Amino acid sequence: MVIYKDQLKKLLEFRERAREHLVVSLYLNVTPPRPFLSELRSLLHARRVQLHEHAHENDLPKAEIRAVEELFDRIEARVEEIERGLERTRLLVIFADPEGFWQEYRLPVALPSRLVVEPDPYVRPLTVLLDEFDRYCVVVTDARKARLFSLYLGDFEEHPDVFVEDDVPDRVSASRSVTRAAGSGVWGGLGDLRVQRHIEDHVHRHLKRVADLAFRFYQETGFDRLILGGPEDKVLPWLKDHLHSYLQQRLAGEFHARPEWNEAKLKELALEVAQRWERRCEEELIERLLEQAKPGGKGVLGLEPTLEALMLGQVHTLVVQNEFRAQGTLCRNDHYLSTYLEKCPLCDGEMEPVEDLVDEMVEEAIAQGAEVEHVFTDHEGFTEHGVGALLRFTL
Numbered sequence: 455m456v457i458y459k460d461q462l463k464k465l466l467e468f469r470e471r472a473r474e475h476l477v478v479s480l481y482l483n484v485t486p487p488r489p490f491l492s493e494l495r496s497l498l499h500a501r502r503v504q505l506h507e508h509a510h511e512n513d514l515p516k517a518e519i520r521a522v523e524e525l526f527d528r529i530e531a532r533v534e535e536i537e538r539g540l541e542r543t544r545l546l547v548i549f550a551d552p553e554g555f556w557q558e559y560r561l562p563v564a565l566p567s568r569l570v571v572e573p574d575p576y577v578r579p580l581t582v583l584l585d586e587f588d589r590y591c592v593v594v595t596d597a598r599k600a601r602l603f604s605l606y607l608g609d610f611e612e613h614p615d616v617f618v619e620d621d622v623p624d625r626v627s628a629s630r631s632v633t634r635a636a637g638s639g640v641w642g643g644l645g646d647l648r649v650q651r652h653i654e655d656h657v658h659r660h661l662k663r664v665a666d667l668a669f670r671f672y673q674e675t676g677f678d679r680l681i682l683g684g685p686e687d688k689v690l691p692w693l694k695d696h697l698h699s700y701l702q703q704r705l706a707g708e709f710h711a712r713p714e715w716n717e718a719k720l721k722e723l724a725l726e727v728a729q730r731w732e733r734r735c736e737e738e739l740i741e742r743l744l745e746q747a748k749p750g751g752k753g754v755l756g757l758e759p760t761l762e763a764l765m766l767g768q769v770h771t772l773v774v775q776n777e778f779r780a781q782g783t784l785c786r787n788d789h790y791l792s793t794y795l796e797k798c799p800l801c802d803g804e805m806e807p808v809e810d811l812v813d814e815m816v817e818e819a820i821a822q823g824a825e826v827e828h829v830f831t832d833h834e835g836f837t838e839h840g841v842g843a844l845l846r847f848t849l
Protein backbone atom coordinates (compact mmCIF):
# COMPACT_ATOMS: atom_id res chain seq x y z
CA MET A 455 0.00 0.00 0.00
CA VAL A 456 1.28 3.42 -0.86
CA ILE A 457 0.27 6.39 1.23
CA TYR A 458 2.87 8.89 0.16
CA LYS A 459 2.67 11.26 3.10
CA ASP A 460 5.13 9.34 5.32
CA GLN A 461 7.31 8.45 2.37
CA LEU A 462 7.53 12.09 1.33
CA LYS A 463 8.46 13.10 4.87
CA LYS A 464 11.34 10.63 4.78
CA LEU A 465 12.44 12.00 1.42
CA LEU A 466 12.47 15.58 2.70
CA GLU A 467 14.40 14.49 5.80
CA PHE A 468 16.84 12.65 3.56
CA ARG A 469 17.32 15.84 1.55
CA GLU A 470 18.27 17.73 4.73
CA ARG A 471 20.97 15.26 5.69
CA ALA A 472 24.59 15.76 4.67
CA ARG A 473 25.69 13.07 2.19
CA GLU A 474 28.93 11.84 0.74
CA HIS A 475 27.37 10.27 -2.32
CA LEU A 476 25.50 11.40 -5.38
CA VAL A 477 21.74 10.86 -5.55
CA VAL A 478 19.94 9.65 -8.65
CA SER A 479 16.51 11.18 -9.35
CA LEU A 480 14.53 9.67 -12.21
CA TYR A 481 11.31 11.11 -13.64
CA LEU A 482 10.11 8.68 -16.29
CA ASN A 483 7.13 9.53 -18.48
CA VAL A 484 5.40 6.15 -18.86
CA THR A 485 2.24 7.44 -20.56
CA PRO A 486 1.05 4.69 -22.93
CA PRO A 487 2.07 3.96 -25.65
CA ARG A 488 5.50 5.52 -25.03
CA PRO A 489 8.50 3.20 -25.49
CA PHE A 490 9.66 4.28 -22.04
CA LEU A 491 12.10 1.42 -21.47
CA SER A 492 14.21 2.40 -24.45
CA GLU A 493 13.90 6.06 -23.42
CA LEU A 494 15.21 5.11 -20.01
CA ARG A 495 18.12 3.18 -21.50
CA SER A 496 19.20 6.10 -23.65
CA LEU A 497 18.91 8.50 -20.69
CA LEU A 498 21.10 6.18 -18.61
CA HIS A 499 23.57 5.72 -21.44
CA ALA A 500 23.94 9.45 -22.07
CA ARG A 501 24.51 10.08 -18.37
CA ARG A 502 27.09 7.27 -18.14
CA VAL A 503 29.10 8.84 -20.95
CA GLN A 504 28.88 12.25 -19.27
CA LEU A 505 29.99 10.88 -15.90
CA HIS A 506 33.16 9.49 -17.45
CA GLU A 507 33.87 12.55 -19.59
CA HIS A 508 33.48 14.98 -16.72
CA ALA A 509 35.02 12.79 -14.00
CA HIS A 510 38.19 14.90 -13.93
CA GLU A 511 36.74 18.37 -13.80
CA ASN A 512 34.14 17.28 -11.20
CA ASP A 513 36.81 15.55 -9.16
CA LEU A 514 34.78 12.34 -8.99
CA PRO A 515 36.58 9.29 -7.59
CA LYS A 516 36.36 6.10 -9.68
CA ALA A 517 34.56 4.27 -6.87
CA GLU A 518 31.78 6.90 -6.87
CA ILE A 519 31.27 6.55 -10.62
CA ARG A 520 31.11 2.79 -10.25
CA ALA A 521 28.55 3.10 -7.45
CA VAL A 522 26.33 5.38 -9.56
CA GLU A 523 26.62 3.02 -12.54
CA GLU A 524 25.53 0.12 -10.37
CA LEU A 525 22.52 2.20 -9.31
CA PHE A 526 21.72 2.80 -13.00
CA ASP A 527 21.68 -0.98 -13.53
CA ARG A 528 19.39 -1.49 -10.57
CA ILE A 529 17.02 1.23 -11.78
CA GLU A 530 16.86 -0.32 -15.24
CA ALA A 531 16.20 -3.77 -13.76
CA ARG A 532 13.48 -2.35 -11.52
CA VAL A 533 11.66 -0.60 -14.38
CA GLU A 534 11.84 -3.81 -16.45
CA GLU A 535 10.37 -5.69 -13.51
CA ILE A 536 7.36 -3.38 -13.01
CA GLU A 537 6.86 -2.44 -16.67
CA ARG A 538 3.56 -4.31 -16.98
CA GLY A 539 2.11 -2.96 -13.76
CA LEU A 540 2.10 0.68 -14.85
CA GLU A 541 -1.17 0.90 -16.83
CA ARG A 542 -2.76 3.55 -14.63
CA THR A 543 0.48 5.48 -14.20
CA ARG A 544 1.74 8.36 -16.33
CA LEU A 545 4.82 9.27 -14.33
CA LEU A 546 7.19 6.99 -12.44
CA VAL A 547 9.57 8.70 -10.02
CA ILE A 548 12.54 6.98 -8.39
CA PHE A 549 15.10 8.39 -5.94
CA ALA A 550 18.12 6.27 -5.05
CA ASP A 551 21.59 6.59 -3.61
CA PRO A 552 24.51 4.13 -3.36
CA GLU A 553 23.99 3.72 0.41
CA GLY A 554 20.61 2.06 -0.01
CA PHE A 555 18.13 4.95 -0.07
CA TRP A 556 15.35 3.99 -2.49
CA GLN A 557 11.90 5.48 -3.07
CA GLU A 558 9.28 5.11 -5.80
CA TYR A 559 6.23 7.18 -6.65
CA ARG A 560 3.55 6.58 -9.30
CA LEU A 561 1.49 9.52 -10.50
CA PRO A 562 -1.47 9.87 -12.88
CA VAL A 563 0.01 13.06 -14.42
CA ALA A 564 3.06 13.40 -16.63
CA LEU A 565 6.29 15.36 -16.94
CA PRO A 566 9.08 15.00 -19.51
CA SER A 567 11.44 12.13 -18.72
CA ARG A 568 14.54 13.29 -16.94
CA LEU A 569 17.49 11.78 -15.11
CA VAL A 570 19.27 13.93 -12.54
CA VAL A 571 22.49 12.91 -10.75
CA GLU A 572 23.37 15.44 -8.09
CA PRO A 573 24.36 15.66 -4.42
CA ASP A 574 20.67 16.41 -3.65
CA PRO A 575 17.50 14.61 -4.74
CA TYR A 576 15.51 16.61 -7.31
CA VAL A 577 12.30 16.79 -5.31
CA ARG A 578 10.37 19.88 -6.32
CA PRO A 579 8.41 18.63 -9.38
CA LEU A 580 7.20 15.67 -7.34
CA THR A 581 6.03 17.75 -4.39
CA VAL A 582 4.17 20.19 -6.66
CA LEU A 583 2.35 17.37 -8.45
CA LEU A 584 1.53 15.44 -5.27
CA ASP A 585 0.12 18.60 -3.73
CA GLU A 586 -2.58 18.71 -6.37
CA PHE A 587 -4.31 15.58 -5.08
CA ASP A 588 -6.51 15.53 -2.00
CA ARG A 589 -5.81 13.07 0.79
CA TYR A 590 -9.08 11.66 2.07
CA CYS A 591 -9.97 10.10 5.37
CA VAL A 592 -12.91 7.69 5.06
CA VAL A 593 -14.90 6.82 8.20
CA VAL A 594 -17.43 4.00 7.94
CA THR A 595 -19.63 3.56 10.97
CA ASP A 596 -22.92 2.25 12.28
CA ALA A 597 -24.37 2.52 15.79
CA ARG A 598 -21.67 0.28 17.33
CA LYS A 599 -18.68 -0.17 15.08
CA ALA A 600 -16.43 2.10 13.05
CA ARG A 601 -13.52 1.62 10.64
CA LEU A 602 -11.15 4.24 9.31
CA PHE A 603 -9.38 4.35 5.95
CA SER A 604 -7.06 6.59 3.95
CA LEU A 605 -7.74 7.24 0.28
CA TYR A 606 -5.03 8.86 -1.80
CA LEU A 607 -4.28 8.65 -5.51
CA GLY A 608 -6.56 5.63 -5.79
CA ASP A 609 -4.96 3.72 -2.91
CA PHE A 610 -7.32 2.69 -0.14
CA GLU A 611 -5.74 1.69 3.14
CA GLU A 612 -7.36 0.68 6.41
CA HIS A 613 -6.00 1.85 9.75
CA PRO A 614 -6.95 -1.10 11.97
CA ASP A 615 -5.52 0.60 15.05
CA VAL A 616 -8.42 3.06 14.98
CA PHE A 617 -11.11 0.39 14.71
CA VAL A 618 -13.92 1.07 17.19
CA GLU A 619 -16.42 -1.35 18.66
CA ASP A 620 -18.55 0.13 21.41
CA ASP A 621 -20.82 -1.79 23.70
CA VAL A 622 -24.18 -0.41 22.62
CA PRO A 623 -27.09 -2.35 24.18
CA ASP A 624 -29.76 -3.89 21.99
CA ARG A 625 -33.44 -3.44 22.90
CA VAL A 626 -33.73 -6.47 25.18
CA SER A 627 -30.64 -5.86 27.31
CA ALA A 628 -31.37 -2.13 27.43
CA SER A 629 -34.90 -2.83 28.56
CA ARG A 630 -33.55 -4.99 31.36
CA SER A 631 -31.04 -2.42 32.57
CA VAL A 632 -33.49 0.47 32.36
CA THR A 633 -36.07 -1.50 34.29
CA ARG A 634 -33.49 -2.31 36.93
CA ALA A 635 -32.40 1.32 37.15
CA ALA A 636 -35.98 2.42 37.61
CA GLY A 637 -36.63 0.06 40.50
CA SER A 638 -39.53 -2.01 39.29
CA GLY A 639 -41.95 -1.60 36.44
CA VAL A 640 -43.53 1.60 37.90
CA TRP A 641 -42.92 3.59 34.73
CA GLY A 642 -45.46 1.51 32.88
CA GLY A 643 -46.17 2.87 29.41
CA LEU A 644 -43.12 5.16 29.46
CA GLY A 645 -40.80 2.12 29.43
CA ASP A 646 -40.43 1.96 25.67
CA LEU A 647 -39.44 5.58 25.35
CA ARG A 648 -36.92 5.26 28.16
CA VAL A 649 -35.44 2.17 26.59
CA GLN A 650 -35.05 4.03 23.34
CA ARG A 651 -33.38 7.01 25.03
CA HIS A 652 -31.04 4.70 26.88
CA ILE A 653 -29.94 3.11 23.60
CA GLU A 654 -29.61 6.52 21.93
CA ASP A 655 -27.35 7.73 24.72
CA HIS A 656 -25.03 4.84 24.00
CA VAL A 657 -25.10 5.51 20.27
CA HIS A 658 -24.25 9.17 20.85
CA ARG A 659 -21.35 8.20 23.10
CA HIS A 660 -20.09 5.84 20.40
CA LEU A 661 -20.38 8.48 17.66
CA LYS A 662 -18.69 11.08 19.85
CA ARG A 663 -15.78 8.67 20.21
CA VAL A 664 -15.67 8.09 16.45
CA ALA A 665 -15.66 11.86 15.86
CA ASP A 666 -12.82 12.30 18.37
CA LEU A 667 -10.77 9.56 16.72
CA ALA A 668 -11.29 11.14 13.30
CA PHE A 669 -10.10 14.46 14.69
CA ARG A 670 -7.03 12.90 16.28
CA PHE A 671 -6.28 11.20 12.96
CA TYR A 672 -6.60 14.61 11.30
CA GLN A 673 -4.12 16.15 13.75
CA GLU A 674 -1.67 13.32 13.12
CA THR A 675 -1.92 13.09 9.33
CA GLY A 676 -3.36 16.42 8.18
CA PHE A 677 -5.70 14.87 5.58
CA ASP A 678 -7.47 17.29 3.22
CA ARG A 679 -11.00 15.88 3.05
CA LEU A 680 -13.33 13.65 5.02
CA ILE A 681 -15.79 11.13 3.57
CA LEU A 682 -18.41 9.44 5.76
CA GLY A 683 -20.11 6.07 5.22
CA GLY A 684 -22.97 4.65 7.26
CA PRO A 685 -26.48 3.15 7.23
CA GLU A 686 -29.53 5.06 6.05
CA ASP A 687 -30.72 6.13 9.49
CA LYS A 688 -29.80 8.78 12.06
CA VAL A 689 -26.17 7.65 12.45
CA LEU A 690 -24.59 9.93 9.82
CA PRO A 691 -26.53 13.11 10.75
CA TRP A 692 -25.67 12.50 14.41
CA LEU A 693 -22.02 11.82 13.62
CA LYS A 694 -21.83 15.10 11.69
CA ASP A 695 -23.17 16.94 14.74
CA HIS A 696 -20.34 15.48 16.83
CA LEU A 697 -17.58 16.35 14.35
CA HIS A 698 -15.08 19.08 15.18
CA SER A 699 -15.81 22.20 13.12
CA TYR A 700 -12.48 21.75 11.27
CA LEU A 701 -13.75 18.40 10.03
CA GLN A 702 -17.23 19.69 9.22
CA GLN A 703 -15.55 22.19 6.88
CA ARG A 704 -13.60 19.37 5.23
CA LEU A 705 -16.55 17.11 4.44
CA ALA A 706 -16.43 15.98 0.81
CA GLY A 707 -19.55 13.79 0.90
CA GLU A 708 -21.07 10.58 2.21
CA PHE A 709 -22.28 7.17 1.11
CA HIS A 710 -24.49 4.44 2.50
CA ALA A 711 -22.69 1.35 3.75
CA ARG A 712 -22.04 -0.88 6.76
CA PRO A 713 -18.67 -1.21 8.49
CA GLU A 714 -18.70 -5.01 8.04
CA TRP A 715 -18.83 -4.75 4.24
CA ASN A 716 -15.69 -5.89 2.45
CA GLU A 717 -12.92 -3.43 1.69
CA ALA A 718 -13.31 -3.56 -2.10
CA LYS A 719 -16.96 -2.50 -1.89
CA LEU A 720 -16.20 0.31 0.57
CA LYS A 721 -13.35 1.50 -1.65
CA GLU A 722 -15.64 1.62 -4.68
CA LEU A 723 -18.24 3.70 -2.83
CA ALA A 724 -15.63 6.06 -1.33
CA LEU A 725 -13.99 6.53 -4.74
CA GLU A 726 -17.34 7.55 -6.24
CA VAL A 727 -17.75 10.25 -3.59
CA ALA A 728 -14.15 11.44 -4.07
CA GLN A 729 -14.61 11.63 -7.85
CA ARG A 730 -17.83 13.63 -7.48
CA TRP A 731 -16.01 15.99 -5.15
CA GLU A 732 -13.03 16.41 -7.48
CA ARG A 733 -15.34 16.99 -10.42
CA ARG A 734 -17.03 19.80 -8.48
CA CYS A 735 -13.65 21.38 -7.62
CA GLU A 736 -12.67 21.19 -11.28
CA GLU A 737 -15.92 22.87 -12.29
CA GLU A 738 -15.25 25.75 -9.90
CA LEU A 739 -11.72 26.17 -11.24
CA ILE A 740 -12.88 26.11 -14.88
CA GLU A 741 -15.65 28.59 -14.10
CA ARG A 742 -13.08 30.98 -12.60
CA LEU A 743 -10.75 30.50 -15.57
CA LEU A 744 -13.50 31.13 -18.17
CA GLU A 745 -14.58 34.24 -16.27
CA GLN A 746 -10.99 35.55 -16.12
CA ALA A 747 -10.30 34.73 -19.77
CA LYS A 748 -12.77 37.41 -20.86
CA PRO A 749 -11.29 40.70 -22.14
CA GLY A 750 -9.71 42.69 -19.30
CA GLY A 751 -9.48 39.63 -17.02
CA LYS A 752 -6.42 37.83 -15.69
CA GLY A 753 -6.75 34.61 -17.64
CA VAL A 754 -5.85 33.00 -20.97
CA LEU A 755 -7.20 30.01 -22.88
CA GLY A 756 -5.66 27.86 -25.59
CA LEU A 757 -2.15 26.66 -26.38
CA GLU A 758 -0.61 29.74 -28.03
CA PRO A 759 -1.82 32.42 -25.55
CA THR A 760 -0.99 30.20 -22.57
CA LEU A 761 2.49 29.42 -23.86
CA GLU A 762 3.12 33.11 -24.48
CA ALA A 763 2.03 33.99 -20.93
CA LEU A 764 4.23 31.21 -19.56
CA MET A 765 7.31 32.42 -21.46
CA LEU A 766 6.67 35.93 -20.04
CA GLY A 767 6.46 34.62 -16.47
CA GLN A 768 2.83 35.71 -16.07
CA VAL A 769 1.36 32.37 -15.06
CA HIS A 770 -0.01 31.94 -11.55
CA THR A 771 -1.87 28.66 -12.13
CA LEU A 772 -1.42 26.50 -15.21
CA VAL A 773 -4.57 24.50 -15.99
CA VAL A 774 -4.12 21.41 -18.15
CA GLN A 775 -6.60 18.88 -19.51
CA ASN A 776 -4.75 15.70 -18.57
CA GLU A 777 -5.25 14.03 -21.96
CA PHE A 778 -4.34 17.08 -24.04
CA ARG A 779 -1.25 16.73 -26.26
CA ALA A 780 0.48 19.12 -28.63
CA GLN A 781 3.75 18.97 -30.52
CA GLY A 782 6.20 21.82 -30.40
CA THR A 783 9.84 22.79 -30.16
CA LEU A 784 12.25 23.32 -27.30
CA CYS A 785 15.59 25.04 -26.75
CA ARG A 786 17.61 22.87 -24.36
CA ASN A 787 19.82 25.84 -23.40
CA ASP A 788 17.22 27.94 -21.65
CA HIS A 789 14.06 25.83 -21.81
CA TYR A 790 12.42 28.20 -24.28
CA LEU A 791 9.25 26.60 -25.69
CA SER A 792 7.39 27.25 -28.90
CA THR A 793 4.70 25.67 -31.04
CA TYR A 794 6.59 26.31 -34.30
CA LEU A 795 9.92 28.22 -33.94
CA GLU A 796 13.06 26.52 -35.29
CA LYS A 797 15.53 29.07 -33.92
CA CYS A 798 15.55 30.12 -30.27
CA PRO A 799 14.82 33.87 -29.91
CA LEU A 800 16.95 34.01 -26.74
CA CYS A 801 20.19 32.28 -27.73
CA ASP A 802 19.71 31.84 -31.48
CA GLY A 803 20.32 28.07 -31.06
CA GLU A 804 18.51 25.25 -32.81
CA MET A 805 15.14 24.34 -31.28
CA GLU A 806 14.54 20.60 -31.12
CA PRO A 807 11.12 19.03 -31.71
CA VAL A 808 9.22 17.65 -28.69
CA GLU A 809 6.31 15.20 -28.69
CA ASP A 810 4.67 16.54 -25.54
CA LEU A 811 4.85 20.30 -25.43
CA VAL A 812 2.26 20.31 -22.65
CA ASP A 813 4.47 18.21 -20.37
CA GLU A 814 7.31 20.68 -21.01
CA MET A 815 4.94 23.53 -20.10
CA VAL A 816 4.08 21.82 -16.82
CA GLU A 817 7.78 21.41 -16.06
CA GLU A 818 8.44 25.07 -16.90
CA ALA A 819 5.54 26.22 -14.71
CA ILE A 820 6.94 24.20 -11.79
CA ALA A 821 10.41 25.66 -12.37
CA GLN A 822 8.88 29.17 -12.24
CA GLY A 823 7.12 28.42 -8.95
CA ALA A 824 3.66 28.55 -10.52
CA GLU A 825 0.83 26.24 -9.46
CA VAL A 826 -0.34 23.43 -11.69
CA GLU A 827 -3.84 21.96 -11.87
CA HIS A 828 -4.64 18.93 -14.00
CA VAL A 829 -8.24 18.52 -15.09
CA PHE A 830 -9.41 14.92 -15.55
CA THR A 831 -12.95 15.24 -16.90
CA ASP A 832 -14.48 17.15 -19.81
CA HIS A 833 -15.77 20.67 -19.21
CA GLU A 834 -17.75 22.72 -21.68
CA GLY A 835 -15.80 25.77 -22.77
CA PHE A 836 -12.44 24.36 -21.68
CA THR A 837 -11.87 20.90 -23.15
CA GLU A 838 -11.61 22.24 -26.71
CA HIS A 839 -8.78 24.55 -25.58
CA GLY A 840 -6.91 21.84 -23.65
CA VAL A 841 -4.85 24.31 -21.65
CA GLY A 842 -5.19 27.73 -20.03
CA ALA A 843 -3.86 29.78 -17.16
CA LEU A 844 -4.79 32.17 -14.41
CA LEU A 845 -2.28 35.04 -14.50
CA ARG A 846 -0.39 36.95 -11.83
CA PHE A 847 -0.53 40.11 -13.91
CA THR A 848 -1.45 41.25 -17.39
CA LEU A 849 0.71 43.25 -19.78
Ligand SMILES: [Zn+2]
Pocket residue numbers: 785786787788789790798799800801802803
Ligand atom coordinates in the same frame (compact mmCIF):
# COMPACT_ATOMS: atom_id res chain seq x y z
ZN1 LIG B 1 17.79 29.21 -26.37
